[in-house]
Amino acid sequence: MDIQKIYQLYIDSSGVEINSKNVKKGSIFIALKGKNFNGNQFTEEAISNGALLVIVDDKKIFSYNKKYKKIVQVDNTLFFLQKLALFHRHKLRHIPIIAITGSNGKTTTKELTKSVLSKKYKKIHFTKNNFNNHIGIPLTILSMSADTKISVIEIGANHEKEIEKMCSIINPDYGYITNFGKAHLEGFKSIEGIIRGKLELYDFLKKEKKIVFVNGDDPIQLSKSIGMKRYIFSEKMESDLNVKYLWKENYLYIENMKISSSLIGSYNLYNMASAISIGKYFEVPLEEIRDAIREYIPINHRSQVLNKQKRKIIIDCYNANPTSMIKTLTFFDSIKGNKIAILGDMLELGLYSNREHENIIFFIEKSSINKTFLIGEIFSNTHFKTSKKIKKFVNKNGFIKWIKKNSLNYKEIDYVLIKGSRKIALETIIDLI
Known part of the structure; x- marks a missing residue:
């Protein structure tokens, strides 16, 4: 089946899905593969959920399921997805x-x-x-x-x-x-x-x-x-x-x-x-x-402000890198009042990782931020020791255990900043603050 015929089926379909659980009647399921998953293995589930067409790149799965007559094999499903999108954009x-x-x-x-x-x-x-x-x-x-x-x-x-x-x-x-x-x-x-x-x-x-x-x-x-x-x-x-x-x-x-x-x-x-x-x-x-x-109201934990117990919680934990972290901390430092920062590791920095995390700690040490909690293996492995101003945790679970024993419900806290890389998922601690 060539791209033109598949595209026509796409036009008549209810959309493209890459998760078999989201497939509904009339969907086209494209079975993508990654390091920890293989969408080809969910071909039958997609068909049973009502897929109009299933695109796979596994020869064995294609041979086993071709009796359904709703299955097409391509060399690479990701490349096919991109090719179909390009065809649609051209139209x-x-x-x-x-x-x-x-x-x-x-x-x-x-x-x-x-x-x-x-x-x-x-x-x-x-x-x-x-x-x-x-x-x-x-x-x-x-x-x-x-x-x-x-x-x-x-x-x-x-x-x-x-x-x-x-x-x-x-x-x-x-x-x-x-x-x-x-x-x-x-x-x-x-x-x-x-x-x-x-x-x-x-x-x-x-x-x-x-x-x-x-x-x-x-x-x-x-x-x-x-x-x-x-x-x-x-x-x-x-x-x-x-x-x-x-x-x-x-x-x-x-x-x-x-x-x-x-x-x-x-x-x-x-x-x-x-x-x-x-x-x-x-x-x-x-x-x-x-x-x-x-x-415009910010969503998805990007520059959001939550008012809680006469305290403002600044939630900016969708992602973090050295540039965005310094900009956010510079802003936070400029605010007048008693402040606590809860920061997670900045990921995907490679050889620059240790140095950039140490730069963040240098900034915090000189800032007006009263207390900072650093969460993650990278922050923990920096040579800076825990002090009255900075406390380090190897992971989020360690911080959660600590905060349950040592509540942050101090009357003198005016602002709390929460920021870290997406994989750290610091939004899960908001209810504990």
Whole structure:
């Protein structure tokens, strides 16, 4: 069965699933494989759940189940998923797509941009959950309907050439890089590797003569976008959109209009400004842009604030890397009051891991943060010993046992910050605080 015939079945289907348990009548099940799973083994379950078609890449499973006549074998199911997404994008090439990548803030920027553009476009498509990798992006493209007016897609990456590959599937018309920070150093090998990797978005847009949104106050973005079609926002230079940032007050001005949000941390002002500039480019009225930014409520444990027992708990534990950690701690340090930080390991840093974790401890030692709890093997293995200001735990369970015996319900605590890498899952301790 060729791609054209399968695509027609996809058009008539109820969607693509990669988890057999989510398959319903009329779904297409694509059996992906990974280090710890093999979707091919769930072929019969997918068929019994009503799959219209099952795509496998295991010869034995195909031979055993071909009696069902709902099964197709391909060389590689992941490559097939990506190929099907590319075919779908080609069919819907009239739909403009904005691609957003970067080391920090890409999800917040994507969500703000979606909120802004929703003021003009009633049918907007965007990346949901954390579907920003080599599997999630094809699934996101395949979820785009023909009546979509505009799409905002987030691209994550942990090594070079990944963004290049994703751009070939997405075929974006516009792009924005939030920043170049110390994220996924293990895969990118160095900060230079990170910069090259992120700039793969520029390479694609330049080749296709498409448009890039540029933070003119970021010297890398500004210099590397020379010669491209670009829309620049800046405070420091004359640009397409002039911005005035009030860093301490955590809001900004566009055309003498004050724009603020519920996002904590002045480091989010660039995320706000980029979403505003994209909205201005697409001719969303400034008043509606302001309302969209103000109405946005952060979710998924990203820059969320929880009020509990006259105490503010800042939850920013969806992910962490050295750049985002320092920015968050700098903001937290600037707050007046009694403060406790609960920090988890920063993962995927490779050879830089120990040094970057020690840098965080150096910052904490000099800060006004009253007490810090460090959770994880990497923090625990640094040469810094536990002190009155810093207490270390090898894992989350150790911290949980400690906190159950030593409650944090001190009247003098005004703020608690919770931040760590996704795999540490620090959101599970919120109820204990």
